[in-house]
Amino acid sequence: MSSDTSSIDDNAIILVKDTTSTVPSKHRYHTSEHEIRKKLRISSNKQLNRKDISDICNIEEVEYYFENDLRKVKPYYYEYRTFTKKRWIGRTILDVFTTEFRDRSPQYYVHKEHDDMARAIKRGSITVNNQTVSTDTILRNQDFITHKIHRHEPPVTAEKIKIICKNDDLIVINKPGSIPIHPSGRYLYNTVLHILRKEHQLDSLHTINRLDRLTSGITLIAINKQKARELEEQIRSRNVRKEYVCRVLGEFPTEEIICDQPIKCVSHKLGLNSVSSDGKPSTTVFNRVHYNGHTSVVRCKPITGRTHQIRVHLQYLGYPIANDPLYNHPSAWGASKGKGGFDQETTARVIDYFMREGLGDEEKTIVINSETGEETNLTNDKETVISETNNAGERNEDETSDTPVGDEGTHYLNEDYCEECANQKFDDPLPHQLCIWLHALKYEGDGWKYETELPEWAKTDFVGDRDISVDGASIG
Template sequence: MRWRGRELLDIFESEFRDRPVEYYKTAIEIGNVVVNGKPASTTHVVQNGDVISHTLHRHEPPVTDAPIKVISEDEDMMVICKPSGIPVHPAGRYNYNSVIEILAASRPGWKPLPCNRLDRLTSGVMFIGKHPKAAEELSTQISGRTVRKEYVARVAGKFPDGDVVCAMPILQISPKLGLNRVRASGKPARTVFRRLAYYGPEGEEGADAAGAEDGKAEGRPWVGKKGYSIVRCLPITGRTHQIRVHLQFLGHPITNDPIYSNQRVWGASLGAGDADAMQADEDVITRLARMGKSEVADAVAYHDEMVDDYNKRKAEKMSGELCEVCSTPLYTDPGVQEMGIYLHSLRYEDKDLKWSYRSELPEWALPPGGVEGPREVGGLDEVVDLGRLRELEEGEEEVGEGERKEEQERKMARRKGKKGGQGDREGLAPVETVTLPVALVGEGEATRAPPAAPVVAAVASAPATAAVL
């Protein structure tokens, strides 16, 4: 929808970041990019129903070779556990290294039909239809809000007790960079959180001073903060990056999130509580655009002393070299720590409990060696009272209206304050906490690196086609 009515070159420049705009301009001019099978100019205005095809020498990034596990299967549906680091669909630089292509290659003649989507970096439960009717029926259930979802995340610091409801609206800032932020003008969003476990660092009593000696904490505000939490997450709505954005806002970001837990992008606060966009979107976009290009996408967890020097150095960014065949700028291979984030789709179930599927907890959510802790989860009623959950689900369409009004009032107050030589920032009540109040700033970060996983890569020449809907 967002491509309709826009010029062809503008679409490539704003939507795809793996190649410079000069490449796309040349590709259009020499006929490697066609519209409805015919050459087009860079200023061609894309219309409803147009099919844009781009034939290119493809360079695919490596992905993990962890297996796609089958949780359940019948004649209509396959339920799988997607590994982190693999995109669902061919997109951007990924084609053969995608869930759909890998499954299709495993069973020749079958066209897998995904019924739900997960981000490339996210692992967990997915549904794959074996034929169009089955895929359509389940997709309708999911989009019709008759299915409940549960995720599990590993976040910085000690997450508050009780069930925590974050009802802050979310706005897409840059589809090209995958950036979303809490904003009153965004779409309504609600997520329920509950801490499953908290694991403090060894020698917790002296942890506040650890790392602060010899100037080691200079420029590293997270040093000396305590431990990490495993958090159960129930998204009531389904906004892009909803769980990741809400956890960042609450001050407990996913510890290895390269976007929302990145000090080089957000500064020392890591974006906690920033509903008023005190950091301008343009500044955040500029800094984020450098990640994976001229700079490594360095999340907080990568500063962990337990990540060895090799993994600290080994990360994806532009190498400065060009492909001899197509002159495409080449990237270094990503490090193992970049293959995923600590966010896992744990459970999908019908609201009337006609069916339910869930995976095992991922390795990073299990208790560390020698420490007692939960190794499995119970029902959703352990996260939030089901009667209260129904109330949250029924009220989801009204979420955000009050916040929008408050945001407009704050903006007017700030404008008046600036004119009068003031301009103090007003507070915002971002969350509803049922048991205990919520601390908006996290206490710490993860202390362990993700387990190593082998990777595979592919390079191919292939056409990429996209239809404008």
């Protein structure tokens, strides 16, 4: 169990199992910060020890079921807890929730039959300092806010998580596309770590390389801290050779291409990255495998490990991954699709587009360090431990962002509403929304190597690239 601590910044929201009930009161009672921190075991310098987080993931209670070739989770109740953010001070509780947590419909907060009274606030689902309050309650510095929700997780593929190797120290899997590795955004139980816990009774898991939800392939998970440190040190010192395969739009050149353009995160909230002169040094080696007249299959060897490195470098070269809903989105990027990089005006326009589409509005369970830009996940319980060196200078993962973008398929809602909470239910995602054509094919270190077979979309007889679209818009 890790004893490391993670700073909680101004954007942190802590997700915990609901264990208490609130009692309405006519008077505003301001629980002392000391008492709240004592109850939550949070020190005065706002540091949270992972081992002290409540047992938020009772894997025995989770109910998976399978429908339409998808894995689904039966909805359940959870509670978010946070202290007032600086930007919330002086605003009403209703204003904060209706403007900053737009993943919930206005009907969730506002009850038409009760003079614009917010239903969730009135019934005590949202509390301040453990007390039920009115919708016009003004938030003050260090107010403690809770939000008990009926949580609906988006469906993921029903494809089995194939175990390539398992011993006393390590488990290596071939991760299917659509399944996040660890809890983030809307996903908690529909994640690799909790599926492994449920189906293979594997606890105390330490993720080493963490692929994006839509990316498939080799994923290394240590079963003890010593193995985790060993592999993380190998990756940090660049003694691990990685090879990916992808399918890109157009005819990729036959000669080897080395892209060494620096990469910078241009929006932490969206997880959007771009080639930038003031970015971090980044190098990827590309070699074409074959071309079918429409798309090319390319082998990619990332020398560094920046977030979205392969996707960003391919976009810069003018050969974006053909079904990439982020870096090859036609409505966001326009005709150039980001080839050769883009200026500040284009960056602002793209960010605005994705924000208007709702990407980034989910209640995040991620902390982003404002100084380093690194991310730490707070939804790990006593038994499921995230890698201890997340904030190392050289990131351990090539394609992960842990932010709502990358979860581009989670916003497909139907017209059916949950009777329990009045939220819209998720539509079943279509097959093309379950993966991106990017696959971690091989990881190799000193004395070890793990490799998967080629995915179907990377083979020469694949014809599924003839009609590629995102949200109904052709990206071919």
